[in-house]
Amino acid sequence: MQAREELEIQSAKARRSKKWNNFLHMVGNHSLLIALSAIFIMPLYLVIVLSLMSKGQAETRSLWPHPFVWHNYVEVFTAVPFLKWTLNTLFVSLMGTIGTVVSSVPPAYVLSRLQWKGRHTTFIILLSTMMLPGQVTMIPVYIIFSRLHWIPSFLPLIVPSFFASAFSIFLLRQFFTSIPDEISDAARIDGCSEFKLMMRIIVPLAKPAISAIALFAFLGSWNDFFGPLLYIVENEDLWTLGIGLNAFQGIHHVDKNMMMTASALFMAPVILIFFFSQKVFIEGVTLTGVKG
């Protein structure tokens, strides 16, 4: 009897110490995670704080705006053609997104849902173009566009996206492959044409993957700097946010605090989009192993 009691006391002690241990572990883990979070947040926090400082204060290494100059967010639209840059970027990104989605779904469908001779080879070629450094094709492509008299204009930034991106095809294909074949077989037995099958059955089922490639395409062109640098830099009316922002230091009446205001506004849409659709992003990255 006594032995049993002792055992119970011991096991209660063990349970308590285990609980205590778990608690300590939890505290340790969360402190580490909070510290890391602080590091990741820090630059974004500093950008916002600096963007709200006066010109004088922004050059004093201060950590808190005094006073808060909310007016910066109005002034940035008059100091530089910020609205025009935003609209230009938005236009290029939206057109690029439409182009990518429209042109990448059919190849992905054919590469995943149909059996045909040469499919495997085509897919391997597609994968290898994904690995090809853009620098190798950059110059002749530039020459093609300049012969077409498309430089400077938005066309070189938009038109190529209507000819499918290997990355989007790859992501969509991975997703299409996971849809059971029976669905297609049933539709085919009912006499459904391939086109209808693709548009009416597979595309609606693949909405998550399609929104993933749309998001990646949108952010890809929103964040793109190299394309605009090649094709639109010569005409200031066509400048995108990236080009405009990079030119900031050359514009004399623009101050450092304003630069941060503009950066904050440039980041804002991306951050908003991300908060509302992070699941799509994270699944997209996990599915393919790459971003954009």
Place this chain on the structure above:
Amino acid sequence: MSQARVVASSPFKKKGELAPPRRKLKTPWLFIFLCMSPWLFGMVFFTAYPMISSFYQSFTKFNLIESPKWIGLENFHRMFFEDSDFWQALKNTVWISVISIPLRIAFAMFTAWVLTKPKRGRNIYRTIFFLPSMVPAVAATMAFTYIFNPAYGPINRMLEAIGIKEPPFWFLDPKWSKWGLILLGLWGIGDTMIIFLAGLLDVPTSLYEAASLEGASGWQSFRYITLPLMTPVIFFSTVTGVIGSFQYFTQAYVASGQVNDYSHSMYFYATHIYFSAFRAYEMGYASALAWVLLVITLLCTLVILKTQKRWVHYPNGSLFK
């Protein structure tokens, strides 16, 4: 009993009756061709033709206005024996690859590993860690060159506050500018981290339980369970890291524009191609540079591929099933 189940699962086949011959579907070649045509067109005009064309141009002198003039191997001779900028760019690129690829992998694995720990709140932390990788490179670079500025950026003030007497001048100091870029890259680790996180969550917990029953320490179970199972992800990030660092451009270009990088400490291979092609308009020479870049990345990838048998473990056989 088992017979009944077979009958139930195949509607065409009754006992003793042959299944009707499966109607072979005709391959819809026209449909396939139409669907593939956007990609095919892009492949021909934006990949295949440009590759052939730039290969040819790499043996020519070409300034966009006059037609290309064949000069044989002169571009390559100039690159290796006369162009000090080429060596500077190559040195910088190799330096940053060697330092930043292992650092990125270690940091991504560490942040992912920390994320696997908590029972609650993982998604919030994951969002915070992932977010910076979405920020436009131009904005991120401008922010970094500003906040790391020794005269008016707050970072050095914080470093001084925690007892670092003479914090580096970061982007303004040729010795430290690349470290600034590396920090910028580590800040945007999110997408790599997600892949590592997916890999870590895939490791069966039973393996860890077995190890702890056998009395393995935390380090041992990391070394002999986690690390081997993560080698495919490490392998993948190494390959994409090498390819990526030879195309590293935007951050370096923006940063060196912000701080007037006279000493070329942030002059990388992709920068050299850009300047040769679109500032000096030496299209032939730039094409030669681009082809050398392709050869270098291919060689690096091949070397990593060759060694993979020795250190990469695929639990289900090959990556390309």
